Amino acid sequence: MESADLLLHPVRLRIVQAFLGDRALTTGALAAELADVPPATLYRQVARLVDAGVLQVVVEQLVRGAVQRTYTLRASAAVITPDQVAAMSAADMRQAFVAFVAGLLGDVDRYLARDAVDPVRDGANFRLAGLWLDDAEFTTLLQDLMRVLQPAAAKPPGPGRKRRILATVMLPGEEATPSLPGGEATVAPRGGEATVAPRGGEATVAPRGGEATVAPRGGEATVAPRGGEAKKPTRRKRRTT
Template identity: 60%
Template sequence: MDSVELLLHPVRLRIVQAFLGDRTLTTSGLNAELGDVPPGSLYRHVARLVAADVLEVVAERRIRGTVERTYRLRQAAAQITPDRLATMSTEEHRRAFMAYIAGVMADFDRYLDRDEIDYVRDGVGYRMAGMWLDDTEFTDFLADLYGVLAPRLANEPAPGRTRRILRTIHLPDDAAVESESG
């Protein structure tokens, strides 16, 4: 199965997201987090991700005659490669972006469904900013951003730490380009 088809399925996308932050989970732990996904469906999607080497088994233990496996995300395998990205059709990019946006909306809905929410305490935010950057400045910006993120992405789970999801979108503003040339 193509990596685009594999990773952009809504349930598999949520499974991959659950493992972000170098987490390890059993299928029962995953089921507890994705309680709205029927267990049979969850097990089938986990099996597909294991078969594609996106998830790896890091531990096994016997429980009442069955084997419970603990999985971890193979980060490199859970991404669409730059080569594949370059060959995706416009329709595949639309589907990929729609899956991404649907994931953002679903995450926000789950947050809003909590019993107790506090936007400030929880660090919830969504913003938009426009920057005038040439290609070199934009490349430098991305390098700076990665420099800020890289050490934090390496953080291990620890008491007092909350796993936070950061999503980014970078797009050129066609209206700005048109007004420059016009």
């Protein structure tokens, strides 16, 4: 079974999410966290993940005459490759996202079920932002995020530390070229200026203090800093994070 088929099962994905952060859990502790999953289903899916090498047994001990196993996640095995993602259909992607959100809802429910919940004190929050970035800027953003997150992700459990759940969703939005009546315009960042082109022309965005030109259809519009040379504008997309 390919890792995509293995991991995108709704119950198996929630099991994997429960182990994130170098956690070691017994099936009993896992069952307490995924209380809505029937025990027989949970044990069967844990066994599937062990057989596939995604979970590994790190401790075995006798508890009241029965063998109790403690598992950890093999993060290197819990990976869906870019090629597998590219081969997914829209229905596959929707199913995967539903399973992903279901795991997050379980985490939220467990947090809200605690005594004396204080989201401000606990740093619990969720936010949505729209960013205008071209492909190169988006790649740079992802690289910057990885540089910040990798040292934090490498920290092991320790005194005073809490497991923090960080979930990310990246979605491409529309191009930065909304139409205006009678013409076409681009969207300017704060502090910039947008120009409007007559129908059949193209408009560009100039930073404050620069100049934007309008090109007829089939031509190219340029942006020049005041007194400088003109450059081709970069087409940006709205990215939802």
